[in-house]
Amino acid sequence: MLLRFLAATTCARAVVEIGTGSGATGLALLSGMAADGTLTTIDVDPEVQRAARRVFLDAGHAPGRFRLINGLASEVLPRLTDGGYDLVVAHAAEVDHLAEAARLLRPGGVVALAGGTVEEDDERWVATVLPDGMLLATRR
Numbered sequence: 369m370l371l372r373f374l375a376a377t378t379c380a381r382a383v384v385e386i387g388t389g390s391g392a393t394g395l396a397l398l399s400g401m402a403a404d405g406t407l408t409t410i411d412v413d414p415e416v417q418r419a420a421r422r423v424f425l426d427a428g429h430a431p432g433r434f435r436l437i438n439g440l441a442s443e444v445l446p447r448l449t450d451g452g453y454d455l456v457v458a459h460a461a462e463v464d465h466l467a468e469a470a471r472l473l474r475p476g477g478v479v480a481l482a483g484g485t486v487e488e489d490d491e492r493w494v495a496t497v498l499p500d501g502m503l504l505a506t507r508r
């Protein structure tokens with residue numbers, strides 16, 4: 369899976385996911401991340417996060433490897449640390465996650481957005497769009 373690959377190729381120790389959902393994509397990220405890495409995954413729906421917690425634990429991931437934050441991405445993301453993340457993944461299209469990703473990522477970090485574009489003259493990113501519309505961009 370692409371997300372597992374991205375987590376591995378960035379040697380990710382800190383990942384932000386927007387849209388926990390069932391936890392399937394979180395599992396892919398955890399399996400590609402460094403063994404001591406932490407997944408921070410955000411969802412507005414507490415029910416899906418309860419289920420995802422169980423999915424992560426049942427797959428053998430220790431509670432310290434993931435942080436489930438309940439809330440709107442637009443309210444949670446501003447509380448996360450500048451430059452503190454290797455990979456930002458957004459499944460939920462809402463506001464401009466690219467702007468928050470630019471702040472959250474370390475140089476060389478990667479953002480994967482389900483939709484979105486990077487302006488050609490935006491010097492912050494090296495970007496490509498996959499056939500399914502996913503935007504991949506590396507922070508300079």
Ligand SMILES: C[S@@+](CC[C@H](N)C(=O)[O-])C[C@H]1O[C@@H](n2cnc3c(N)ncnc32)[C@H](O)[C@@H]1O
Binds near residue numbers: 412461
């Ligand atoms: C397409 S699903 C995510 C699928 C998930 N990655 C999986 O493996 O099942 C989108 C999720 O994003 C959440 N969501 C939608 N808008 C959101 C927002 N603005 N902030 C946080 N979560 C949001 C929804 O509650 C839903 O669980």
